[in-house]
Amino acid sequence: xxxxxxxxxxxxxxxxxxxxxxxxxxxxxxxxxxxxxxxxxxxxxxxxxxxxxxxxxxxxxxxxxxxxxxxxxxxxxxxxxxxxxxxxxxxxxxxxxxxxxxxxxxxxxxxxxxxxxxxxxxxxxxxxxxxxxxxxxxxxxxxxxxxxxxxxxxxxxxxxxxxxxxxxxxxxxxxxxxxxxxxxxxxxxxxxxxxxxxxx
Numbered sequence: 017x018x019x020x021x022x023x024x025x026x027x028x029x030x031x032x033x034x035x036x037x038x039x040x041x042x043x044x045x046x047x048x049x050x051x052x053x054x055x056x057x058x059x060x061x062x063x064x065x066x067x068x069x070x071x072x073x074x075x076x077x078x079x080x081x082x083x084x085x086x087x088x089x090x091x092x093x094x095x096x097x098x099x100x101x102x103x104x105x106x107x108x109x110x111x112x113x114x115x116x117x118x119x120x121x122x123x124x125x126x127x128x129x130x131x132x133x134x135x136x137x138x139x140x141x142x143x144x145x146x147x148x149x150x151x152x153x154x155x156x157x158x159x160x161x162x163x164x165x166x167x168x169x170x171x172x173x174x175x176x177x178x179x180x181x182x183x184x185x186x187x188x189x190x191x192x193x194x195x196x197x198x199x200x201x202x203x204x205x206x207x208x209x210x211x212x213x214x215x216x
Contacts, residue, residue: 035065035104036208037097037129038199040113041122041178042141043170044156045148047187047195048113051141055196056111064109064209069096071114084167090121097125104134109208117169119176135206137182139199145170147188 038055040048052068059066071092075082078095082088093116100110116122122138129136148170149157160168167173183202185195203209 033064033107033209034135034207035107035109036135036137036203036206037100037104037110037112037125038137038139038203039097039100039116039122039125040111040139040141041116041181042143043145043148043175044115044168045152045154046141046143047151047185047192048115048141050192051139051185051187051195051199052111052113054192055199058196058200059109059203059209062209065107066109066111067103069100069110069112069114071096071112074099074114084173086118089116090118090124093118093121094124097128100125101129101132101134101136104129104136105132109203115169115175117173117175119178122178135208137202137206138178139183139185139202140178140181142177142184142186143188144186 038052040052042048049070049072052070056066056068074096075092078099079088079092082092093114096112096114100112104110116125126136126138152158156165156168157171159165160171169175183198185198187195190198200209
């Protein structure tokens, strides 16, 4: 059995379910991390094993030597995808709030999951650029507009929206609770979690 498809041995009397990867893609400040971390809290409260691979937190460890060219971004996405697939293959629910601006790189992660038989779904956080800019607590959009930084996704670097994501969430139209509920339902459909109705 390969390392990418093996599942962890269950503890006695504990129900185990297959893992899965939910990849949250969208513009910077669209709400990806907020949704992923809120969903993680809910899943942990329900007894699931969960790991969040947040792009801002993971990049310094996996891709410290990379810049922000298209090639480097694609390598970063592939590395995060590999870790996600490995964890999900061992029964962990993996939530990945990472911009991953280029469709081909995201498709590569999806294909690698499919080849390994690991459930994968793409969640497009489709919040409009104007809304994302208004929310930008880091001030990155303003710095990019002022010419202080370059390669900013959505400003001077393209974002390629998914053509057929499993779920679309516009955080300007729905609140956090609704977004978490829909993402949780998607995980249930993948077989990675039980629906809340089943838990009652």
